[in-house]
Amino acid sequence: xxxxxxxxxxxxxxxRSRLDPVRPDLRTRYLIVLVLAALAAGIGSTWAVLGEKxxxxxxxxxxxxxxxxxxxxxIDPYGRAILARGPHLPLAAGEGIQLNAATDSAGATLSGSxxxxxxxxxxxxxxxxxxVANGASRPLTGTxxxxxxxxxVLTDEAGKLSITASPQVSSGNWLRxxxxxxxxxxxxFYDTPVSSSISQLDPAAxxxxxxxxxxx
Amino acid sequence: MTHAALEQPIKATPPDRQSLxxxxxxxxxxxxxxxxxxxxxxxxxxxxxxFLALAALAHILxxxxxxxxxxxxxxxxxxxxxAEGRADLIGTDVTPETAIxxxxxxxxxxxxxxxxxxxxxRVRARSGQLPLALSVHVRGGGVFxxxxxxxxxxxxxEFVVLNQLQFDARVARDxxxxxxxxxxxxxxxxxxxxxxxxxxxxxxxxxxxxALVRGMACGSAS
Numbered sequence: 001x002x003x004x005x006x007x008x009x010x011x012x013x014x015x016r017s018r019l020d021p022v023r024p025d026l027r028t029r030y031l032i033v034l035v036l037a038a039l040a041a042g043i044g045s046t047w048a049v050l051g052e053k054x055x056x057x058x059x060x061x062x063x064x065x066x067x068x069x070x071x072x073x074x075i076d077p078y079g080r081a082i083l084a085r086g087p088h089l090p091l092a093a094g095e096g097i098q099l100n101a102a103t104d105s106a107g108a109t110l111s112g113s114x115x116x117x118x119x120x121x122x123x124x125x126x127x128x129x130x131x132v133a134n135g136a137s138r139p140l141t142g143t144x145x146x147x148x149x150x151x152x153v154l155t156d157e158a159g160k161l162s163i164t165a166s167p168q169v170s171s172g173n174w175l176r177x178x179x180x181x182x183x184x185x186x187x188x189f190y191d192t193p194v195s196s197s198i199s200q201l202d203p204a205a206x207x208x209x210x211x212x213x214x215x216x
Numbered sequence: 217m218t219h220a221a222l223e224q225p226i227k228a229t230p231p232d233r234q235s236l237x238x239x240x241x242x243x244x245x246x247x248x249x250x251x252x253x254x255x256x257x258x259x260x261x262x263x264x265x266x267f268l269a270l271a272a273l274a275h276i277l278x279x280x281x282x283x284x285x286x287x288x289x290x291x292x293x294x295x296x297x298x299a300e301g302r303a304d305l306i307g308t309d310v311t312p313e314t315a316i317x318x319x320x321x322x323x324x325x326x327x328x329x330x331x332x333x334x335x336x337x338r339v340r341a342r343s344g345q346l347p348l349a350l351s352v353h354v355r356g357g358g359v360f361x362x363x364x365x366x367x368x369x370x371x372x373x374e375f376v377v378l379n380q381l382q383f384d385a386r387v388a389r390d391x392x393x394x395x396x397x398x399x400x401x402x403x404x405x406x407x408x409x410x411x412x413x414x415x416x417x418x419x420x421x422x423x424x425x426x427a428l429v430r431g432m433a434c435g436s437a438s
Contacts, residue, residue: 030263034263034266034267034270035270037267038266038267038268038269038270038271038274039270039271039274041267041271041274042270042271042272042273042274042275042277042278043274043275043278045271045275046274046275046278046279046282049279050279050282071351071359071362072358072359073358073359073360073404075357075358075359077279077280077283078279079357080282080283080356080357080358081279081280081282081283081357082357083283083289083290083356083357083358084282084283084286084288084289084356084357085282085286085288085289086288086289086317087288087289087290087293087294087315087316087317088289088290088316088317088318089290089316089318089319089325089353089411089413090318090359092349092351092353092359092361092362093359093362094349094351094362094363094364095349095351095362095364095413096349126347126415127347127415127417129320129322129323129415131320131321131322133318137318138317138318139318139319139320139321147321147322149322149415149416149417149418150417151417151418186318186320188320190347190349190415191347191349191364191366
């Protein structure tokens with residue numbers, strides 16, 4: 001009599017002896033490793049992408065960079081995840097504009113061993129502040145805290161400013177830089193009418209950052 | 217003899233069985249190797265696609281889930297602020313856990329938390345000499361409303377934060393034809409914070425700015 005093959009034959013496991021430990025076959029092990037590696041890569045890439053600034057949504061204005069969507073209702077998932085990782089209070093879209101610069105106008109990284117001139121025009125606003133932050137975009141606090149407001153700075157007849165940023169004292173408008181390798185500048189304009197049209201702004205509408213000299 | 221020998225038909229010697237079997241085995245092995253190479257490539261491609269799809273899925277899921285389960289965002293940390301009916305002053309010099317990471321040292325910041333499941337929230341602030349702005353941040357990140365003191369009427373900025381159901385109930389309660397004298401802001405989520413930010417242009421402005429943001433009143437609007 002011919003044997004009728006069972007319908008469940010493909011699902012039945014081979015019989016194992018008691019002494020034979022249950023080990024997944026090569027294909028199952030390959031799948032487990034693949035899934036674990038993919039999960040690690042996915043979570044690792046999320047961790048790498050969620051730094052201090054979102055990977056998308058940047059608006060470039062000369063050496064300055066802004067992320068206007070961080071302070072709006074249509075914030076992207078990356079921005080939302082970055083804000084969720086620590087107490088942040090970004091400027092709302094109708095409240096003002098925040099610009100960050102990690103490089104000068106020539107594209108070189110800002111360094112505490114150099115002197116810079118920050119010059120040009122500023123956006124129309126009810127006030128602005130210029131703050132020195134560390135390499136992770138966090139404003140320096142305590143005795144290291146440095147910055148200027150529009151009330152501290154003298155402008156020429158055309159309303160253009162010229163600030164010397166250096167670790168050593170300088171005449172005129174001076175922004176003290178910390179003696180450290182890297183820093184960032186954060187420029188905020190409060191109650192500016194251009195906050196909703198920042199992507200259409202001309203880079204000449206914001207100050208330039210020019211390197212004057214470096215030590216060593 | 218030579219002629220006769222040449223006239224004899226040439227007989228092809230049949231390959232012996234062993235060499236034939238060796239040749240066939242070589243050919244089949246080559247074919248098998250080719251098939252295996254093709255199979256390996258297909259398997260590698262399949263594995264790569266599966267890896268990329270799973271990694272992308274894990275990336276998207278973690279990015280979307282971080283705000284949902286975060287407890288360190290401002291909306292979660294300050295949700296109980298302003299319980300006394302006045303904004304609590306926060307800034308860079310408070311405890312490191314609640315210090316705003318990117319706060320402007322030239323501003324004074326006051327915060328009121330809200331939970332709309334307890335009812336709508338009425339926010340009222342008085343404008344002053346220093347630039348002042350109020351903004352509503354939701355838990356998990358995002359700002360859905362902001363107003364500056366330019367919008368103040370008789371020196372007062374006032375609005376009501378409520379959810380869609382509360383808004384509908386309020387609209388149904390409104391008398392027809394009567395002008396409504398309150399600004400209603402519908403929040404997409406039940407929890408969040410209202411932030412008052414005043415600019416401190418000079419060190420001597422600090423106390424005035426702090427008094428301005430502390431003066432923001434947040435109370436029930438039921």
